[in-house]
Amino acid sequence: MAGARSVCPAAYAGPVSSGEHYFSDRPHESAPRRTLPVSLAGREVELVTSGHVFSGDRLDLGTRVLLRDVPAPPPSGDLLDLGCGWGPLALTLALLSPGARVWAVDVNPLARELTAENAGRLGLRNVRVIAPQEVLDDVRFTTIWSNPPIRIGKAALHALLEHWLARLTDDGHAYLVVQRHLGADSLQAWLAQHLATRHLTAPHADPLPRHGVRRLGSAKGYRVLEVRPAR
């Protein structure tokens, strides 16, 4: 595939507080693995996780809320899981849309390793696991699913979302799950204001055209936000 690589600003967010796995771009050479039985896309599967990645001992509650509320992804095109962890969202996208290319990005190399291994376990050939800065500039996403890394801080999170939402196709949709007490409503307000100004841009990309944000669902202390073309 031709094209240049851009720099994702928040990809370089350093450790901010506790929970190194959440921010680290250093590999954990000897991170112990564990297997985790989990239900994804209506299938009971056994996947591999680690205590050194986000929610390595269970399917995160927010992720479950997102998976419950989100509409089925399109059957083709480029689909993105932003911040893949051990892969539950990327793997679900790939299981539901075998004809699509699924991009699973994470700054944490162990998370990428686990997602790739899990895709292999499920026999999925349509998952591309990659560091954020490795995604070529000319890739546009018809769907983005994300349980975003809220704890990187507001400025880094805004930069991260700005970077990736600018890469939606004109009719693309993004679905984000955010805990209410971690600022879901203020994030929605920021997105609404920001998207209204229509100045989201990725390098070499057109501005994101006329998108809006709405709350798609709310459960168990989480909000699911949908970013979609304005009607």
Ligand SMILES: C[S@@+](CC[C@H](N)C(=O)[O-])C[C@H]1O[C@@H](n2cnc3c(N)ncnc32)[C@H](O)[C@@H]1O
């Ligand atoms: C809340 S976790 C979600 C993990 C997984 N999607 C899930 O649902 O279990 C957020 C993930 O974002 C990753 N992350 C942090 N900063 C990032 C960045 N700048 N770009 C991409 N991923 C990032 C973290 O390493 C973490 O795995």
